[in-house]
Amino acid sequence: MERGTFQLMKSVNKSTILNKIRLSEPISRAEIAKETGITPPTVSSIVKELMAENLVEKSILGESKGGRKPTMLLLKRSGHYVIGIDAGSNKIRGIASDLVGTILAETEIEIQPHISKEIFLESLKKVVRTIFMGIEEKDTILGIGVAMHGVVDIASGVSLYSSNSGLRDVPIKEELEKEFNVLVMVENNSRAMALGEYWFKDHDEAESFVTINIGRGVGSGIVDKGRLCYGAQDIAGEIGHMVIDFHGKVCSCGNKGCLETLITGDAIVQRAKEQIEEAPDDLAAEAIYAYATEGKKDYLKVLEETGYLIGIGVVNLIHLLNPDKIVLGGGVMNSEEFLMPVIRNTIQKRALTEKARMYTKIEVSTLKEDATILGAAALLLAELF
Ligand SMILES: [Zn+2]
Numbered sequence: 418m419e420r421g422t423f424q425l426m427k428s429v430n431k432s433t434i435l436n437k438i439r440l441s442e443p444i445s446r447a448e449i450a451k452e453t454g455i456t457p458p459t460v461s462s463i464v465k466e467l468m469a470e471n472l473v474e475k476s477i478l479g480e481s482k483g484g485r486k487p488t489m490l491l492l493k494r495s496g497h498y499v500i501g502i503d504a505g506s507n508k509i510r511g512i513a514s515d516l517v518g519t520i521l522a523e524t525e526i527e528i529q530p531h532i533s534k535e536i537f538l539e540s541l542k543k544v545v546r547t548i549f550m551g552i553e554e555k556d557t558i559l560g561i562g563v564a565m566h567g568v569v570d571i572a573s574g575v576s577l578y579s580s581n582s583g584l585r586d587v588p589i590k591e592e593l594e595k596e597f598n599v600l601v602m603v604e605n606n607s608r609a610m611a612l613g614e615y616w617f618k619d620h621d622e623a624e625s626f627v628t629i630n631i632g633r634g635v636g637s638g639i640v641d642k643g644r645l646c647y648g649a650q651d652i653a654g655e656i657g658h659m660v661i662d663f664h665g666k667v668c669s670c671g672n673k674g675c676l677e678t679l680i681t682g683d684a685i686v687q688r689a690k691e692q693i694e695e696a697p698d699d700l701a702a703e704a705i706y707a708y709a710t711e712g713k714k715d716y717l718k719v720l721e722e723t724g725y726l727i728g729i730g731v732v733n734l735i736h737l738l739n740p741d742k743i744v745l746g747g748g749v750m751n752s753e754e755f756l757m758p759v760i761r762n763t764i765q766k767r768a769l770t771e772k773a774r775m776y777t778k779i780e781v782s783t784l785k786e787d788a789t790i791l792g793a794a795a796l797l798l799a800e801l802f
Contacts, residue, residue: 471496501794562796564609611638613792728763
């Protein structure tokens, strides 16, 4: 598909019908007409167009409700692909996905934390090339979505600043479009995670929710009534740099005591080493979880303390935005069995009103570490649908 083909989708009716099929498939033309209020002849003619564009197909399993069997419609799985990239500070992962988020191919490479712009871009292209080569018909590729750590300028697709890798002003969109000649969209990784959650999980459309990504860094994505929030300078949601302890450790951003200095995988390891005399030098975050599972009290205490600190961040977020729901994800949340009870308890103790304590839903993403990369793929889907 050539760049610019998305303009074909600009018809409101077409977009409404495609979304209806996406959210309610399998669905018949009659049901689409009934549920969208678009007239049956218009539905029929648009469905015909969508089928010609390989976006929709007939289901072979039409359900009979007595009388004539209606033809059920589905999104076409094999018609189009999107490429999603999760560009972290220590690895770059790439996937090819169909329109419903099935991961069809994936690859990843490790990168050094502090590398030059050129090496970073070359590594990124290498991952995209591997995925690109695996797809035979290149014109079925709708585009490439990149979830980049750090601050991103959405319009130009430039990675402005990353405190974790020290990268500045990386023209991701321009470089990838030049080589692969498809639409490229770039988004901050935590916002991409929020989009992945919104797109691929069942969330009520009226709901406002916040996802918090806790891994090597900490960020959040805010979705208000189906829309991602950016703020005036694109840094809305940078919860990792919310100051929790102004006498605390120096953060990668230069400030002291940011949430990020307390709850990332590395921060947890550091705290464990400070508190536990016999902790091995090469202690990894995964090992802390394993020791806690074995019942070692010192390690359990470190995780409970982490749950408390995450809880403090979450309570601040509740007071600032009062969302319906908070979804936690990222590698650190693999220890959810130890963290979640303390996080919940902290909300119960600290949130301002009884209603906020009772009704703020808090859960761990079931997409796990795929939320971000699927969100990267969804950047393109959000354009199409
Ligand atoms: Zn900071």
